[in-house]
Amino acid sequence: MSQIFPKSANALARMGLVGAVGFVLCLGLVVFTLFRSTWATKQHEFVEQPIQFSHAHHVGGVGIDCRYCHTSVEKSAFAGIPPTQTCMNCHNQIWTNAPILEPVRASLRDDTNLHWTRVHDLPDFVYFSHQIHVKQGVGCATCHGPVDKMPLVYQAQSLLMEWCLDCHRAPEKYLRPREEVFNMAYEAPANQLELGRQLKAEYNVASVEHLTSCSVCHR
């Protein structure tokens, strides 16, 4: 009986096996890269809002402190989105006829809500609190980027777990003095690591073992 497969089939079979493994690996790599890409994380993407509220103007230009609007950032997990009245504290007198502000005036007039689109949306299985981060010397700009230069807010960091861990594994890389947390112009000193270690001790920042245990964030 003659052979069904010619001799070259051996090589083909081997190549096929290697190829299949290679294909699966490549596919894995593509998927892995895709899920960590800015396409998936939406990093650096401006988000359309009902009103083109400019932090560049209000913070960078006028010099209003973050906490004027985000009033609960020091005492709760959620930093707080201001009610319409906060806008009207000033805009009942300045730019009172500006068309760009009509939705704000309508919101106050009709007692309806402004529907802002959330820019930083962590998965619901992650616990995050602004309060503790602000208290331990993590600057607003460390996570949110140069908000004082943003005409529209975008997500400055990936918010991937590896990004959280980068700091939780070595907080000294980022900590700054508490008084500087809200300072948008702060620049890390040359001896950041030294300062960071000192602040870590001074502020009683939890140990890296604790900061990197699952239940700290996934509670």
Place this chain on the structure above:
Amino acid sequence: MRTRGLRRAALVGVLVAGLAGCRQDMHDAPRYDPLEASAIFPGGASARPLVEGTVARGHENDDELLMTGKVDGVEADLFPFAITRADLDVGETRFNTYCAPCHAPSGEGDGMVVQRGYRQPPSLHIDRLQYAPAGQFYDRITNGFGVMPSYRSQIAVEDRWRIVAYVRVLQASHQGTRDDVPAADLERLDNPEPTPDASEDAH
């Protein structure tokens, strides 16, 4: 070929089940994030307004001086708690956050928002305000005054008092003379560090 058809159906079934696993249920759990929109409530907000007359625990209004700045209905020149250095530091931050946009960090009344067209408030250093009782400042912050809005919802009760204490510091600093400056700081007084020009920006 019945078995082949079955096998194929099973494969498709597994794939579909796999796809169905790729849902976002864990990312978007069936609960509200703060201020998330809601399909249930009228107005579409999950954050519900307080029922009228609600007093949260710990916010009861039984300390007249603390809550209103008054004693027996009259604005008092008293503080409801002893003011420490730490209180003054908080007061400074709060003043610079909530008051300085209009009243300016100096209290002179030419803050950035005023420079953009808001009604200019009186300087906090005029005689009438120098001698106004502390409780009056507390009342202005809490209830607003004339065109000035109320800061009741943005500033906690204790912090309002810390601001008042810091206003007293600002006022005292304006009454100060050269003799009040410690010898060690005289040099800095005569050669002030250049301050960044605040007027350069014109958005």
